[in-house]
Amino acid sequence: MSFAFRITHRDGAARRGIMTTAHGDVPTPMFMPVGTQGAVKAVTARDLEGAGARIILGNTYHLFLRPGDGLIARRGGLHRFIGWPHPILTDSGGYQVFSLAERRTITETGVTFRSHLDGSAHTLTPERAVDIQANLGSDIAMVLDECPPLPSSREALETSLALTARWARRSRERFLEVQAQGADGVTVTNAGQVQFGIVQGGVDLELRARSAALTVELGFEGYALGGLSVGEPSDDMYRVVEATAPLLPEAQPRYLMGVGTPLDIIESVNRGIDLFDCVMPTRNARNGQLFTRHGPLNIKNARFAEDDRPPDEACGCYTCRHFSRAYLRHLFQAGEMTGSALNTLHNIHFYLDTMERIREAIAFGSFQAFRQDFHRTYSPRPLIS
């Protein structure tokens, strides 16, 4: 199956489509649960499928350090290794190098760093990020980009953006070379892998436009917006998405990295984004926060101790069909892993169900009504009753 993206419906700037990958179709807009180290934390692949997941994200930085991309290639690639037959997107490892690793040094060549696990020294270059992801065999690979800290001066952003553009060119060249003829130490475990470029530029619209132009000219199969949802106000993010999305090729998928809250996703779909990923549903689940149609609720709160209602009475997930807030609170208080599993299943279902409702609204031309309704009924702050 070769990669394709077909837009089937439009509603304003929002698009509904089907992204075809080497491991199957993904309806868009879609959210990708994060499977950091080869597993979406606390749940099994079967439960993940049951909750509606169709594509997951793997973190190259983590998998490169442990168990190693070479080991995964010898197992036949990431899909086989982790028992997930559906699409996988891998990031480049850059974001974690910039946020987790120690003693980073950035040069024109790439970035050297020490592992947060054992202090071992490593170098990640644009070419190496391509090679690692070829070993992993994800369906969508991302280019290595620099993630400048926020706030940065305009000058620093410009310098970073230029470096990211040069890295993107090297990434694309290496990707085409490796896919066409392989390379030493690389096993192309997925002949259908494609590569997305990443647009940077902070919250400066002019720099975003410049980055978009530099990235698009390299001819990737899809484009991401990076460097957002890193602490800037939501309105700044929406402004950047609104201005930058139209500068990306209309017929290709657009991915907003690391986003986000349910409202951020809806607002970004409204501005033409097709793909999202975020640790929020899974991480918050383990911390006892459950998403509902009325807003998040913190299950550890004492007021849920004798609450026989499911987390969300309108939800059809396994957790909501079988378990009460009282039980989930007990499991959280008792530190039971089963609680993390049940909370994670619910939150993933909530996110994926929201995406399905978004897709349906776009198909019916009622996305604006859906969006307004969501804003009216959903509280971004934890519910208190």
Next chain:
Amino acid sequence: MSFAFRITHRDGAARRGIMTTAHGDVPTPMFMPVGTQGAVKAVTARDLEGAGARIILGNTYHLFLRPGDGLIARRGGLHRFIGWPHPILTDSGGYQVFSLAERRTITETGVTFRSHLDGSAHTLTPERAVDIQANLGSDIAMVLDECPPLPSSREALETSLALTARWARRSRERFLEVQAQGADGVTVTNAGQVQFGIVQGGVDLELRARSAALTVELGFEGYALGGLSVGEPSDDMYRVVEATAPLLPEAQPRYLMGVGTPLDIIESVNRGIDLFDCVMPTRNARNGQLFTRHGPLNIKNARFAEDDRPPDEACGCYTCRHFSRAYLRHLFQAGEMTGSALNTLHNIHFYLDTMERIREAIAFGSFQAFRQDFHRTYSPRPLIS
């Protein structure tokens, strides 16, 4: 549905039967996974059903302390609270009071102790243990017994045994009273609950016989052997089981508490035991030990890093059908909860599959051949290849 036990096949001293409870039938011999705090650790009820579990054990001590038996009664009982519609057996809480709680004082009345969670003071009497389990609404409740430390002098064992017998009488009287007419502060959440007595007496056959006689005369619906698998040599345990099981009513279920290894279970079935429970399959799973037909394997061992085989090539469980030793080792090394879930599912399946093979062998009159075959092919020590 009223409680019943029907033996359908015999093979030597081994029995195959069906135990009917208020929440359904349990084929015997059967193993009960331990759901300490209202959850079998790391897995969901759905996964537990999928692995073949038909009856689980709940720990009264833990549930009494948190979230409290009153709260569970207000939720409609333990089955409803934890979303497990199948049979549940609860222990009396005594074993954990003797092994986990602090500052214990035993008197004729009962035992006072401080919670291991918050140091709060509590008293557990035979009557209170009945009342708590009535609130929980398990299908099988256990009497409160004293668990003397091993080794104990014969005199200490005799004193303890006499106290346990007096407690058993009080337990039975309270149970019949509560089931017939209720009691203040007690909600009988399961009108079909029955009660098992417990035979103590250490590894002294004469004391075991005396305890059996004192317990059987009280007319319980089933009988357990307590105070075994607490550090004594296996041969001592087998000797006690072999001598004591025939002293229990032929037509009623016999439960060997806290046992055990696969070989201990087979040897005890061979001596007439019908029910077992143990944390071994679940706890060892979280510590990375997987049971296979050839013996346990420790998944963290480096030799499994590139092993593409499932934990057990003959196993049909979800884990073995989809995941390799290499992947499970990676999840263990990475500290991923998903690894605990997959290991737990496998180990529970292994235990329950072993029970099914035991039942089939008894039905076919080939239990001795099965037992000899198991001894020949199963290594009790971790496998090294």
